[in-house]
Amino acid sequence: MASDLKIALVGNPNTGKSTLFNLLTGLNQKIGNFPGITVDKKTGYCKLPxxxxxTVIDLPGTYSLYPKSKDESIVFQVLADQKNPSHPDLIILVADATNxxxxxxxxxxxADLGLPVILALNMTDMARKEGIEVDVDLLSERLGVQVVAISARANAGLDQLKLAIGNRTSVPTQVAGADMHALAPEAVxxxxxxxxSDxxxxxxxxxxxxxxLDTLTGEEHGKLEKIKTETGFESSKLxxxxxxxxxxxxxxVMTGLIKDTGAARKFVFSDKxxxxxxxxxxxFLIFILILFFIFNSIFSWSSYPMELxxxxxxxxxxxGHQHLPDxxxxxxxxxxxxxGLGGIVIxxxxxxxxxxxxxxLEDTxxxxxVTFMMDKIMRKFGLSGKSVVPMIGSLACAVPSIMSARNIESWKDRIITIMVAPLVSCSARLPVYTLLISLIIPNKHIFGFIxxxxxxxxxxxxxxxxxxxxxAFVMKLVIKAKEKSYFIMELPVYRMPRWKNVLFTMYEKxxxxxxxxxxVIIAISIVLWVLATFGPPGRMDQVDQKYARIEAAKDSLQISTLERDKAAERLENSYxxxxxxxxxxxxxxxxxxxKIGIALITSFAAREAFVGTMATIYSVEGGDAQATTIRSKMLAAKDANTGLPIFTFATGFSLMLFYAFAMQCMSTVAVVFRETKSWKWPMIQIVYxxxxxxxxSLIAYQLLK
Known part of the structure; x- marks a missing residue:
């Protein structure tokens, strides 16, 4: 899509940058209140007055142009490299008015990079509630830059920001900060x-x-390294x-700029x-109670719509079977x-x-x-507090969570996080768990409400x-690294959740x-139906001939039973x-x-394929005529040798443990390879x-059977 201007949104984490991006572009995206949620730049389009x-580019949040993680390095690459396709014509720097x-x-x-900048002063409504008033005009005068007071959450000041974009200059007008040349004159x-460059x-x-910067030539990289050596350029000290x-x-700049009205002590509610x-x-007790409430609600609130x-x-x-031609x-x-599809939609x-x-939980x-609380515990097991972000994110999906591990500075912490994140139960395991739990655990309440x-x-x-x-603790002992990790995090103030965002998240996810x-399910279901319906001609013909002879001497009721037996035997002899x-x-x-073995194989494409596979297998097999749903068919399934139910407590719990631990997701394998640039780590992951x-599963079944 052609555009007349390229704008980059830059700012610290938790300044409302992504919320502003949504307002400017009209795109709805996931917004979190903790570092690591925005990993790659996001792009949208905005109509100006x-x-x-x-074109608006949402860059990852960063506290400095000196990157401490992979996602922060994106900001420097985009802003400093004129050959970068995302290099902007204008920067909107989003700043938190409360800090x-x-x-x-x-x-x-x-500003010192030499690109035109507009300063968007966000959360000004919150600043006023906390007794902070910023003199916007004085700030603009001192910095030599357009300053616009906005509130992205309240959708305030957006028109003024768009007018400021329209009034932009093609050359920087802002006042330079400190004298950088004086710090290392010879090297610079x-x-x-x-x-x-000037x-x-x-x-x-x-x-x-x-x-x-990949666009620099090898010769330029070499010359810069030589300059650093010759001039004694010490990066950390400088x-x-x-x-x-x-x-x-x-x-x-700040002298006389902020007036404290004394209306409220800053973050008093958050502090309490x-x-x-x-x-x-x-x-920790409250966190456990919240988790219990969530999982209790998942079963209690969803029962009626699931039955429907x-x-x-x-x-x-x-x-369909009654009205469509055979x-x-x-x-x-x-x-x-x-x-197969019904097994997922439910x-x-x-x-x-x-x-x-x-x-x-994110919006508030x-x-x-939770990330802050878990930091001390995580460190004892070889992880950092920032590892909590990918691990909590893995409750939804391991793929974006592994990508968000780029926010972890320590290579060792990052690798360990990537290696263990898929163990956290994701949404793809939820259908497997709920189906099996409904088979082996009675729908009862203890103490009247649990x-x-x-x-x-x-x-x-x-x-x-x-x-x-x-x-993670085992890997901490195995994987060696010299660098030490640290965890710095700004806790956002508490806010009411944006219900529109919650509803959109429910819909979008x-x-x-x-x-x-x-x-995946439809593709697997079609292939599986073919494999379960057809088999080697000789074996299938023998089954057909066997039951043809039996049916000739039976009455209609017996024939109905024989048809189910025949379907089961044909399935057994299919590919x-x-x-x-x-x-x-x-x-x-x-x-x-x-039959479960077939589901285990198909699940290596995606875990949720288990449910679709079971639905297809039992639909092809036939079975109890009274069983019309996948759950009722699995409940009615009997072991051909013992006559006992297949899905006992021991089998169900064993199967849940297998799905809890097994690496059954090709997308996760692919993203681990992409993030580590090696097949070594995904292969280790699959094996362990x-x-x-x-x-x-072996221990569980042998103990419980």
Whole structure:
């Protein structure tokens, strides 16, 4: 899409930058209150008052142009490199009006790069509530830059910001900060000559971190390294000296700029809540109670809509068999596609409830407190507090969570986080858990309000998180690294959740789950139906001939029973049946039969394929005529040798443990390879997780059977 202007949004984490991006572009995106949620730059388009169109790029939040993590390095690459396709014509620096001095440090660095800047002073409504008034005109005069007071959450000041964009200049007008040339005059002068640049700060930045710019030639990289050696350029000392110089400059800027009206003490409400919610005793207790409430609600609130969806698909299947002509296409559509898709759609209510709670916890600022509380515990097990962000994110999906691990500075902490994040139970495991729990755990309440199924579900999540922490501890001892990690985090103030954002998250995540999982499920269901319907001609002919002889001497009631027996025997002799029986000796000690074995194989494409596979297998098999839903068919399933139910408590719990630990997600394998640039780590991940799954299932089944 063609545009007349390219704008980059830059700012510290938690300044409302992504909220402003949504307002400017009209794009709805996920917004979090803690660092790590915005990993890559996001792009949208904005219509300006003069009729022109601007491309808006939302860059990751950063406290400084000196990157401490991979996602922060994106900001420097985009702003400093004129050859970068995202290099902007204008920068909007979003600053938090309640913490202006710290935010202006980044502003002075960005301004010194020599690009036009507009300063968007966000959260001005919150600042007023806290008794802080900023003289916007005086700030604009001192910095020599347009300053616009806005409130992105309240959608205030957006028109004025767009007018400021329209009044922009093509050359920078802002006042430079501290004198960077004076910090390292010889090195800066030589670097400017190499780079053919007249910008002191640009030259200094490249001396600090030229390795982040891929567009520099090998010769230029070599010359810059040589300059650093010849001039004794000490990066860490000069960065510290620069920060001191910039804060001295900001002291003059801030003089008389902020008026404290005394209306309220800053963050008084947040401070009182934090005293309770981040306390090492009450904080953890409250967190456990919140988790219990969430998982209890997932079962309690979703039961009616799930029954409605389940009944609708059962009716559709029966109606189709009654009114559509018999044949291969009808069976493929009803017993393959509809059955497989129905096994996924039924879980939309639970997925929506889970993501609604996650969105509320993020929006209110509570998730950041959980990260803060977990830091000390995580460090004992080889992780940092920032590892909590990917691990909590893995409750939704491991793929974006692994990408958000770029926010972790320590290579060792980052690798360990990537390796254990898939162990945390994601939304793809939720359909498997809920289906199996509904089969083996009675729908009862203890103490009148605690749902036993919800308690079991919470237990599965606790098991997965505990396993991730224990594996991290082992990897801490195995993986060696010299650098030390640290954890710096700004806790956002508490806010009411944006209900529109919560509803959109429920809709968007449910839609993504259905469409992304649905594509896989439909493909697997079609292939599986073919494999379960057809088999080697000789074996299938023998089954048909056997039952043809028997049917000739039976009455209609017996023939109805024989048809189900025939369908079961045809399935057993199909290609799918042969495949399942081939691996059955390996999985038999876990309590799994060959039908479950087929589901284990298909689940390596995506975990949620288990439900679709079971629906397709039992639809093809036939079975109890009274069983119309996937759950009722699985409940009615009997072991051909013993006559006992297949899905006993021992088998169900063993199967849940297998899915809790096994690496059954090709997307996760792909993203681990992309993030580590090596097949070594994903292969280790597949081996250790599959091994854990097998051993845990084996022990569970053998003890419980």
């Amino acid at each position: 003069d009729g022109k169109q601007a 202006l001095r710290r935010n202006l440090l980044l502003y002075t660095q960005v 002068s030589k670097a400017k000559s190499v780079l053919s 910008r002191d700060y640009f030259a200094m930045q490249l001396l600090h971190q030229h390795q982040h 960065q510290a000296a620069e920060t001191i110089a910039r804060y001295r400059y900001l002291s003059t 809540l934090d005293a309770v919610l981040t306390n090492k005793f009450s904080g 969806i389940e009944g609708s698909f059962a009716w559709l299947t029966n109606y 044949g291969v296409l009808t069976n493929l559509f009803l017993d393959g596609i509809v059955a 879980f939309i209510p639970q997925i929506a409830i889970l993501f609604a709670f996650i969105s509320i 600022g509570y998730m950041a407190r 749902n036993l199924q919800g308690l079991t579900l919470m237990g599965m999540y606790v098991i997965s998180i505990s396993a991730a922490i224990l594996v 449910s839609k993504t789950f259905v469409f992304e999982a649905g594509k 799918a049946g042969i495949l399942g029986q081939t691996i059955e000796p390996v999985i038999k000690p876990l309590g799994f039969d060959w 997780m599959t091994g854990m799954a097998y051993i845990a």
